């Protein structure tokens with residue numbers, strides 16, 4: 001671990017009786033096969049039922065049975081980092097450990113998050129490499145495992161510590177050039193290692209017809225604010241990057257190594273921050289979760305189990321928060337063992353569930369909420385038109401050249417509803433490529449979206465949201481909502 005890592009005080013199932021986890025095109029899909037049943041007894045089964053993955057950071061020497069039993073996603077803790085697998089010319093070497101992990105994930109029906117292509121730390125032979133060499137490495141690494149990697153962290157930890165909102169100036173970020181000196185790297189003439197690495201990664205994915213999704217990953221970006229209510233400038237900078245380069249970025253990882261550093265605490269606006277990234281149309285992951293349980297400085301809030309519960313709930317409440325990964329199995333085998341930040345004690349295959357484990361399982365079993373608590377239904381302003389007994393729908397768009405993400409809000413009228421259907425007519429040439437939190441019929445022309453199991457029942461005035469992504473333009477969409 002290098003000094004900056006040390007300086008940051010942070011840590012980081014198989015039987016599915018009533019739900020089936022499908023690993024399709026890199027996405028977790030859940031099929032309900034019956035009425036609500038008893039609570040699931042493993043993290044992976046409970047998560048699958050709620051429509052997200054629950055994963056673990058893993059190493060080849062720690063592939064104990066618990067890995068496949070409890071988790072349905074795996075991130076190589078160290079075996080896909082450049083210092084393991086990159087040569088100085090951007091070639092690959094020593095991929096054996098990574099292969100072992102990818103194979104283990106496949107045979108246990110787990111997704112893989114590749115970690116990580118461009119990073120200032122653990123850069124190994126790539127330290128100081130040019131963008132051209134980075135691009136060569138990006139191509140080699142993505143093609144090595146293809147769609148067996150559902151998500152790749154393309155850029156890790158691009159932003160500076162201490163809530164400055166600036167980028168790091170360590171390699172590779174020293175390759176950035178701010179041509180007009182306006183403090184960002186988004187203008188003509190600027191060079192930007194983030195943009196250029198994502199463009200390369202996207203090219204490789206598209207050329208290979210891969211389903212791999214491309215993520216940017218960072219820490220201390222979890223809340224809208226940090227301790228004391230100061231705006232989280234690091235999160236805001238990440239948000240600007242994702243918004244600006246949205247066409248290349250599919251997912252955002254909040255590392256979520258929570259501890260008592262002022263910028264690493266669990267704030268009440270975690271869910272709202274997840275939501276604002278989700279509203280850009282990207283998936284959000286809590287990609288390296290661990291929560292400090294150091295009793296001598298337990299000023300990050302209540303007990304560890306309650307903190308886990310809170311964090312898992314924040315993710316569950318945002319439909320596009322599609323996965324949580326804990327950064328190791330047990331405290332003693334964690335990169336920050338003194339903080340006892342994980343879900344199990346014990347080691348070497350012999351693990352005991354902690355209170356935090358039971359809290360997480362319980363929270364996952366409650367499933368997603370149709371009504372996010374931080375954005376309650378608007379009840380104070382009287383509507384300008386008389387409320388309807390059925391439902392209404394509104395669309396908000398995030399568009400770019402050639403594509404868009406639409407977020408549709410469905411609001412119940414004056415009576416509770418048990419289900420809804422939204423019909424939309426797309427302009428000609430526009431095609432829906434995927435949808436979330438709704439069942440979809442049709443991809444062009446008139447398309448229909450109906451509720452899924454967890455978001456059909458709404459009380460009077462309550463709303464839920466679903467989304468879809470498409471190619472082409474999404475102008476003039478007029479949703480028609482029917483309730484049942």
Ligand code: XIL
Pocket residue numbers: 001012077078156255288335
């Ligand atoms: C850590 C590993 O857990 C350690 O084993 C290794 O010595 C250092 O790196 N952010 C990241 C992870 O993105 O890759 C780091 O993993 C933890 C911080």
